[in-house]
Amino acid sequence: MRILDFHLHYNGNIDEAERFAALWREGGVQKAVVFGLNFNDGSHTSMRDVAALAVRVPDFFIPFAYLNLGYEDCMAQVREAVSRGFKGLKFIYAAKPYDDDEYFPIYEAAAKANMVCLFHTGIVIGNVGKSGLHGIDFQGKWRISSNHMRPMHLDRIARAFPDMPIVGAHLGAESWYEEAASMLHWQTNLYFDMSIGQFHYTRKNTPEGQDGRVIKSRIRELYDSGTLDLHRILFGSDSVVGNPDANPGWSLRTLKFELEALGATEEEKEAVCWGTAARLLGIP
Numbered sequence: 001m002r003i004l005d006f007h008l009h010y011n012g013n014i015d016e017a018e019r020f021a022a023l024w025r026e027g028g029v030q031k032a033v034v035f036g037l038n039f040n041d042g043s044h045t046s047m048r049d050v051a052a053l054a055v056r057v058p059d060f061f062i063p064f065a066y067l068n069l070g071y072e073d074c075m076a077q078v079r080e081a082v083s084r085g086f087k088g089l090k091f092i093y094a095a096k097p098y099d100d101d102e103y104f105p106i107y108e109a110a111a112k113a114n115m116v117c118l119f120h121t122g123i124v125i126g127n128v129g130k131s132g133l134h135g136i137d138f139q140g141k142w143r144i145s146s147n148h149m150r151p152m153h154l155d156r157i158a159r160a161f162p163d164m165p166i167v168g169a170h171l172g173a174e175s176w177y178e179e180a181a182s183m184l185h186w187q188t189n190l191y192f193d194m195s196i197g198q199f200h201y202t203r204k205n206t207p208e209g210q211d212g213r214v215i216k217s218r219i220r221e222l223y224d225s226g227t228l229d230l231h232r233i234l235f236g237s238d239s240v241v242g243n244p245d246a247n248p249g250w251s252l253r254t255l256k257f258e259l260e261a262l263g264a265t266e267e268e269k270e271a272v273c274w275g276t277a278a279r280l281l282g283i284p
């Protein structure tokens with residue numbers, strides 16, 4: 001089955017580009033959406049670097065602009081993304097809630113340019129991730145709040161721009177699955193990615209050699225009741241291009257496990273792995 005990875009970060013290390021793409025292709029991933037990541041000082045990978053990555057490996061990476069709302073000139077960034085022919089924008093870290101009036105001109109420009117808008121939703125990496133792949137030292141100074149990135153803040157944006165595809169990353173991440181899934185029911189232009197492993201947990205104290213993976217009961221209920229429509233869910237690995245240790249193995253095995261264990265139909269699996277994302281991005 002063809003796979004489109006809708007959630008990749010890039011740290012600017014171009015030397016890993018080919019090796020990364022080769023590993024993902026080996027796993028069945030034919031295309032992947034990629035955007036920047038924040039460093040410890042709060043700066044992030046430039047749009048130029050993300051564009052250069054896409055050029056380096058033709059026909060694989062789909063570049064999105066990476067925007068921190070309220071911390072940079074996002075209108076200028078959207079204009080640059082349009083002029084570069086980017087198909088989408090990734091929003092993460094917002095000085096105010098995503099649906100603050102201040103940000104609406106940015107969304108309006110994005111909607112006019114037919115951009116796909118991906119928003120981080122749910123709790124964001126904190127100081128547990130210190131010295132990891134994502135910078136976090138700026139978060140205190142910037143007064144970062146995960147609450148600004150609640151899925152429900154996408155509700156107002158989805159209503160104002162009903163033709164703009166809006167994707168929430170991480171399905172609201174643990175705290176807000178119900179909120180995220182219930183929004184799918186009421187807004188046809190909303191989608192969520194399932195990065196990464198959001199549908200299951202591993203039972204603690206599982207003896208070595210045994211499989212302790214279980215579908216979360218909340219996800220099971222949302223799927224069985226029809227609220228969590230898999231035609232509106234996208235696969236993402238949330239991996240970092242440029243990380244020499246990057247490997248798609250776990251995320252691809254998890255994707256397969258979660259869809260099987262949930263009881264997804266073949267048609268639903270195809271929608272999650274490829275169909276819906278390809279349609280949003282205009283890929284035949």
Ligand SMILES: [Zn+2]
Binds near residue numbers: 007009238
């Ligand atoms: Zn991410």
